[in-house]
Amino acid sequence: MVDDELPLLQELRSYPWETFGAVLVGEAENGEEALALCCNRAPDVVVTDITMPLMDGLTLFREIKLRHPETQVILLTCHSDFAYAREALRLGALEYLVKVTLDEADMGRALDKARQALEKERSYRRQASRERRREQALGLAALLKGQPDMAATADLGPFGPFARISAEEPAVLTFPMRFACLQVDAAPDDLLFVREDLQELLEPLEAQHGLTGLWVGESACVLLPPPGLSEARLRSKLEAALGRLRELVETRLTFYSREVRLSVILSEPVDDCAALAAAWRTAKLWRLARFYEAEGTGKAAADEHAGGEGAAARGGGPATPTVPRASLYTGRPLPFARRTDRIDADFRALMQPAAASSSARAALLREALPRWCARQRLLPDDLRSLVAEWYVAHASEPLRASAGDTARRILAAETLSELVSVLVHAFEREAGTPETSGRREVRETILYIREHLADPLTVTLLARHVGLSSRYLSRLFREESGESINEHITRLRMQQALRLLSTTNLKVYEIAERVGIPSYRYFTALFREHYGMAPTDCRGG
Structure with missing residues (x-):
């Protein structure tokens, strides 16, 4: 006044x-x-x-x-x-x-x-800022691919898009520099929706920590820090931003069909555009390396669940260690090997007891196989195809009808732990172990999901409910059910949605909320993916 x-x-x-x-x-x-x-x-x-x-x-x-x-x-x-x-x-x-x-x-x-x-006014400014960032992202993507001429055409003058985001904001690309890549792992059909949600969650964090985020693909956001930060200070900012983003994902993005995993790869210092492109190629290797790196370095299974040494007592055997869903990587990952005839022969020899004797399978699949895979460090696609081919060739008569489905699950496994879980589940089906005789914690998890389907459900919440760590519960659940916790929740939600569409006059957005999916757009896309039709086509069916 x-x-x-x-x-x-x-x-x-x-x-x-x-x-x-x-x-x-x-x-x-x-x-x-x-x-x-x-x-x-x-x-x-x-x-x-x-x-x-x-x-x-x-x-x-x-x-x-x-x-x-x-x-x-x-x-x-x-x-x-x-x-x-x-x-x-x-x-x-x-x-x-x-x-x-x-x-x-x-x-x-x-x-x-x-x-x-x-x-x-603020809406206009947000839209204008996002449009500027989109142009900058196009130029940056060209630089990362080693195409500086294409980057220069994204704005006036060489590397013009990176001079400023606006008159009030600092320069976002100056050499020497480091960059960080936020890598998003989610179901392919979810990525577009996940990116939009993450972009909204990232904006206040960028302002708080002085970072500039430019999406250079559906699953990769380059985080550019302000110039002059020390490595220790930059790491501190990235860890704080990543930790907060992980919390937001855990509480707000609970409805996606697959778990959303986040990681950040911090580059080495780069002095020019050629070094920038080389550092980006190194960062991309971590996407492959996380197939193995997510398995940890052999820490005790007791760290993987709240019950300490009770894993064996629960019937779960030694847990395969994993790192948190949001991780910070730096440097260059260990190199990969290509598949060869010698490696194929070694693998067949390793797996021979599993094909011949059910009594030897558990220890082989949960212990010897992960160790062999980590030692060989095949390219993930090579390893997945090797295991899938072996399984189809050696599946016993009771499993032949579903061998193709199991092979597809093996080929889609995102981590070594998931691949092993698919194999364990397949062979346990052969042994005829009924689901009702499975682990108490998994049964309690399934019951809790059914009773709270409309609520936000996270792996962390479910693990706390049954007294295990989220990583250990995720492994047990997949081994016993053949699907991840998120996949199980999504399947039940889609079944419930179909029932409500057929038996009530509720509007589609009301049904989406009742089954725990607050995003109408995502619910519609997910329903169409599951049933091959729009929700409105199911009325009275």
């Missing part, structure tokens, strides 16, 4: 600002004081008189628009000031109010108008 008349300031001070959805953050008696307050407090709205000493209201208005373009200005005027008020409105002032007739209702309406103008 700005006015040189103390009685009016006192009257305005007594207004019930909270009922207007506003907070009074400062008072001034002239334009100079008000301008200093605007620099310190960054108000959304300034309510100012026109006629004042030192700096009048119109001059103040012009200075505010020059220095703080988002701030909305409401003018207070006497009858004799109408000509000034009309001029201010022409220049962009929000509203003018007459002092002698001013009441709370007038102020409330003016503030509502200010709120609408602020939201419109």
Whole structure:
């Protein structure tokens, strides 16, 4: 509030600002004081008189628009000031109010108008910023591919897109530098939706930690830090941002059909565009390496569940260690090997007891096989195809009908642990172990899911409910059921949605909420993927 008349300031001070959805953050008696307050407090709205000493209201208005373009200005005027008020409105002032007739209702309406103008301006700025970032991402993607000429065409001048995001924001690409790649692992059909959600979650974290995120693909976001950060400080920022992002994913993105996994790869220092492209190629290797790196380095199984040494007692055998779902990697991963005839022969010899004797399978699959795979370190696609081919060739008669489905699961395994779980489940089916005789924790997990299908369900929540770590429960669940926890939840939600569509008159978005999927767009896409038709086509079916 700005006015040189103390009685009016006192009257305005007594207004019930909270009922207007506003907070009074400062008072001034002239334009100079008000301008200093605007620099310190960054108000959304300034309510100012026109006629004042030192700096009048119109001059103040012009200075505010020059220095703080988002701030909305409401003018207070006497009858004799109408000509000034009309001029201010022409220049962009929000509203003018007459002092002698001013009441709370007038102020409330003016503030509502200010709120609408602020939201419109901020929406425009967000859209413009996102468009600039999209252009920058195209240029950066070209640089990462080693195509600087294509990057230069994304804006005026060589590497122009990276000079600034806006006049108020710092440079985002200066050499020497490091970059970080946020890698997102999710179901392929989910990635587009996941990216949109993650982009929204990332924006406040970027501002908080001084990072600039540019999506260079559906599953990769390059995080560019401000220049001059030490490695220790950069690591601290990345770990804090990644940890918070992981928490947000855990609490808000609980409805996707597969678990959303996050990791960040921090590059070595790069001095030019050629080094930038080389560092990107190294970062891409981590996507393959995480197939093995996610298995850890052999720490004790007791770390993998809350019960300590109770894994064997529960019938689970030694747990395969995994690292947290959100991890920070740096440097170059260990090299990979290609599949050869000698490796194929070694694998067949290793697996011969599994094909011949059920008693030898458990230890072989859970212990010897992971050790052999980690030692050989085949390219993940080579290993998956080797295992799938062996399984189809050696599946016994009871499993031949489903051998193709098991092979497809092996080929889709995202980690070595998941691949082993698929094999264990397949051979346990051959042994005829009924599901009802399985582990108590898995049965309790399934029951809890059925009773809370409409609620946000996370692996962490379920693991806490049954007293295991999330990693250990995930492994047990897949081994016993043949599907991941997220896949099981999604299948039940789709079945329930189909029942509700067929037996009720609930709107589609209401059914989506009842089955625990708050995103209408994602629910519709997921339903179509499962049943080959839109939800609206299932009415009365």
